[in-house]
Amino acid sequence: MERVARLKLVLWMFVGLAAAVATARFLFGLGATTHLSDGTPWGLWVGFDVMGGVALAAGGFVITATVYIFNLEKYHSIVRPAVLTAFLGYAAVVVGLLFDLGLPWHIWHMMIYWNPHSPLFEVGWCVMLYLTVLTLEFFPVPAEDFSALARVRRFLIKFRIPLVILGIALSTLHQSSLGSLFLIMPYRLFPLWYSPILPVLFFVSAVGLGLLMVIFESHFTAYLYRRKPETHLMTPLGVAARWVLILYVVLRFGDLTVRGQLHDLLGGQGQVKLFWVEMALMIVIPLILLFTPQFRDRTNWQWATAAIGVSGIVLNRIDVGGLADLSRGTRLYIPEWTEIVVSLGIVAAATLVFLVTIEHFRVWERRPADPNADPRKLPEFNKVGLTWLGTPVIAGRVKYSLAFVIAAGVGFLLLGNPRAASRGVEPTPVHRARGNVMYLKTGLVNDQKPTGTAVDGEEGVLYLDADLTGYGVTFYHQREVERNGGEKSCVLCHHMNMPRDRDSGCYECHRDMYLPTDAFRHDWHASPTGANLACVECHAPGYARTSEHVKPCMDCHKHLVPAGATIKIKTYMAPSYVDAMHELCIGCHAKVALKENKPEIARCVECHKGKLNYADAQNLLYRRRALAGRLVVLPPATPANHSEGK
Amino acid sequence: MKAAILTDTTKCIGCSECVLACKKVNHLKEDVPRRWDTDDGLSARNWTSVIGEPDNKFVRKQCRHCLEPACVSACPVGAMHKTELGPVIYDSSKCIGCRYCMMACPFGIPRYEWSTIVPYVRKCILCYETRLKHGQQPACTEACPTKATIFGDRDELLAEAQQRIRNNPGKYLNRVWGEHEVGGTSVLYISDMDLSFLAYGEHFGDKPLTQTTRVAMEAVPFTFLGVGMAMSGLYWIIHRRMKLQTEQASEDTEHQASPEE
Structure with missing residues (x-):
């Protein structure tokens, strides 16, 4: 089973990379691992992992409705894969959410603190409830293999129809509520995407996406496991998707017309181009392919149509979730590679679970036979390492583990320490001063x-x-x-x-003007190759080992402060150069200003004259921006001493 | 009393004393220019900022404490809360870190502690815990040397603002920013320049943003029941029809079979 093994190897690599990034995400926080900012607080993880994941899972409710409610029995064979896809999609959403939330360990607060006015509250509850429903819907499949679970299984099957109806109702709410999320930001979302009927648009496109996703998944797994493609079964689904897409395009452009935003379509902004890319992928290309019989009925073309349509609708979710945002800041949001890697890793992990599930349980009528599991197969020999890797099953596991570990290692290398440790302080780009x-x-x-x-x-x-x-x-x-x-x-x-x-x-010299300088090298003092000091030699025993309970540097370094010096060493973090320069000048200026009754010499304007000009302000006494806690109160400036300064 | 702030930008000299006072009272650390900051000077460590505009004009930016705040309606766990007194405050113990409040705010006020691994949302809370509760005015208005930003009751400040505009013809634009936008805000501005740059939209409507989602949220129970009932009904009808059809078919076959026998 060459194809499956190769795909799994790639998937494990993505999972490995994502694992490395996940470590950084939870060690250093969102700022160090994403391009999110105060201007664009939501990005790819919301747009793709959460909104895209939910949309990709739409196949579940569409197919269960088709089979159990509309009683189209011929689709019965694709119910199980569709429900499994939906279940994994929702599980992936939850995992993605754990990455994106700032405080993921508080996710359960959704259950106890309620705010029924919030669309996100509805989204949260729908995810929880629908994931439960999907679990109950899918549970009978793995339960088939265990006789002990037979009673539970019978019980669940008895309640199948109510579960299916509950699932459809929840999905309807949930798919649309993802659109409702954005209703509250009419001024923020680009007008081509913002619409009062966003919930309806989201729901309709989700139905279309559900149908296309079922086609894609069916053909993809058929290719992987060398099964006979279910082309005849997929053609009517494509036809149905066609009408859904037409309904969508009518709604969307009708909405644009009613709102009078059609003139925006001709604009030159990046968002307009994005809109047309989205429309091409989502509507134009799939519709052309679906309206042409020679494309519609062919396996490969069906596959391509579904892939293009799915990517278009997912792009729509990403656009709404972050790309089509009217950021106030100057910087544009472009996802960081780490964000992309995590998103791909989650999809890869979900795909792996999908593949393992269809190999081990009766998702299809006949489980795909794993030729690697054939006991008559010979052990595998690695020509490079000149070693035996064992039976093909064992050899496969060795390769997957290796792929995971190597990818994780590459991920850690790519992450690099300085960026994560800089905590968002950008290296100040310095240039030759322009005179x-x-x-x-x-x-x-x-x-x-x-x-x-x-x-x-x-x-x-x-x-x-x-x-x-x-x-x-x-x-x-x-x-x-x-x-x-x-x-x-x-x-x-x-x-x-x-x-x-x-x-x-x-x-x-001062290339890092804003960074505080660590004057004290702690690691060097503790290391055996450095000063080789035990902790208690500086930190008093019985106290917390922090800088508060530590003996002063001067206890060892007797010559650090020369006799008669007035400098006091207070902290071990030297201020940044900017702070140091400010303190040097401002401290003295403030003192002299007070002594000589010349308030203007302590004004910021003495040095900073770039953009702010304070000189004309009448009531200005003493202003300085940089240092808190050093305010000097001066008598009000009289016209006499004001002119004296000039 | 509805706590409010009136900022008269013509009186502001840009000294940033309000920023310093805010930092002191709220124990905010020194600001370091960071990658994720926007250019308006606000950040998790700067809850108010002074924006310099051309011609020596300055505008103080801070949370507007809307009368019907979008952030409060957006927060799924109710961590944002509009108090009786007027300020919109934040309960960090409830927050899950979804940042929906940041997306929902039409003024782009809430900021995030991106650099920490336990990040919270940060914004002006009108010194609610430290001063307002004890009958004191916020630190920023107290610190202002030119009384460019003053504290008081919203109705009184609104009257004061309109009086200033009336008494100084030509000095101000005839508009009180925050009187009507998005349902009205507690922080009001009068100015001699257009202040719409303080918000995302050029032209804000007077309708509170909370109404946009209210429609969708009120439809939720009906959608749920409607879809549920429609699906149950369809199921019942289709299955009954199928049953009748099979019965009919079996009867037909019996009928057809009997004469032949």
Whole structure:
């Protein structure tokens, strides 16, 4: 069974990768493993894993309704795979939700804290109840093999029809309520997707998706296990899906027309292109294929139609869930690779469970025979490792384990430590300072003149904006020279002592301006190759081993603080360079401002003149933005001392 | 009394004292620019921020404490709660971390602690626990040196805002932001510039957002019963018809069989 074995190998690899990412997700949190942000709090995990998963599971209620309610007995053979797919789809939704929720261990709060106004409350309850119903619907299948469960099985089969009806009602609610979720954000969702009839659209497309998914799954497993494809059975399902899709397209465009949003279809935004891709995959291509008899009745074309349609409708869910979001921030949400890997991993795991279930239980009339399990088969020999891998069953397990472990290892390598450990602090991109001339009187920045030379009567200043954020610092070069003692003072700033070095900026050394600096290397002190100290040599016994109950560095490092110095060592985390610079300047400025009664010298504007200009504000006394807890209260500025400052 | 805040952007000098006071009272740590922050200055550690606009204009952004809050209606476990006094507060012990409140908020206010492994939603709660309960005004309004942002009863502040607009013709745009949008908010603004950039939509309706989902939620029991009954009815009809058909068929065969015998 070559095809199945190969597919399983690939699936195990995806599960392995996802396992690595899952570890990072639960160790470092959502921020380190996703591209979600305050601007787009929902992304691929909601759009694909939750909304797509629920939609993919729609085959369950569509087929049970067809067979048990509408009594179309010829489809009886596909009920079991459809219910199994639905069950696994919902199980995958729950797993996906555990990844996406910030506090997954609180998921049971849904049961005890109720808010009946919330569509998400309805979604949660529908998932719980329908998963239970699906379990009860599918349970008779594995129970067949165990005589001890025969009574339970008989009992469940007696209640089959009420269960099926309950399942259909719950599915109807649930498929539509996923659309209701977005009703509350009319200003957020792109107008091409937002609609008051979103619940109806979601329900109709789910029915279509259910039909297409059954076709896809039937042909896919037939290919895998080399069974005879059920083409004749699938053709009417395709025809039914055709009418559902037509109903959908009428509803959707009718809604756009009524809401007067048709003009949006011609826009040039990315979302409009996304809409047309979605429409092509979801409606146009499947409908063309389904309306042409030579495509509709052929196995391979049926398969292709179903795959395209399914991907289109899933794309629709992802779009609503995050891609078609009107983010307020400047950055666009594009899923991080880790998000994609987790989504694929969950699908792979669900597929593996599906394959194992159909191999071991009577999901089909005849269980697919596993040739690997044939006892007459010879043990497998690995030519590379020159080892015997045992019987094909054992050899298969060895290969799958190996695939999982290697993929997990690759995953850990790809994750890398720095990104996870940075906790969302982006490495500040630094550039050479641009020495633009700025004319203070007009407040204009002249981008055309790159270097600062004084222009008649006006003082040329450097406008330093090293991280290119648009927030710069003005630098009065001439004033600095005068204050620091003429030409001899050059080396105070231009200190890098490199050939032709004239204007080395702060960024030349301080590339991590915003990161706090760990001045104390704990690992080195504890390691046998470092200081080789036992814990109790610094941390007092009996207390929590934190920085609060630790003896000061100076107890060992006697020369750390020279005699007579006024510096006190308080914490082991040095502040970031930005904080350090601010503290150096502001502390002294504030003191002098108080002493000399010159409040303006302590103003932020003394250095920051990029975008904010405080100079005209009348009641401004002393303002500083960076450090809390160091407020200096000054007497109100009188016109006299205000002019004195100028 | 319905607690409310009126911010007059023409009086704001952008000193950010409100931001500092907020940080102090709520024990928020220093802010580090992070990958997932948006550009309005709000974050899990900054519950209010001052946005600089061209021409030395400043707007303070904070939670609007809507009269009919979308976040409260959206939260599946009721972790968001509108108090009698006016503020919308958050109960972290109930939160499951679904972030639906962040999606639902039309002003994009709630922020998330993305960097931690036990993350909570963070937003302005109008100093409910620390000050408002004890009869004090929020820290930000107390700290404002120019009285650009003031605290009071909503009706009184609304009257004050309208009076300021009347008394200073030409100084303000003739509109109180927060009077009617999405059903009205507790935080009001008067300004000499258009403040619609504070929200997602350019043109907010006056209908509360909670009404959009209410229609769908009220249909739930009827849909459930309707679908259930329709399916049961269909089942009954189809199966009865099938039964009659098979009976008919067997009778027919009996009829046909008998003469031949």
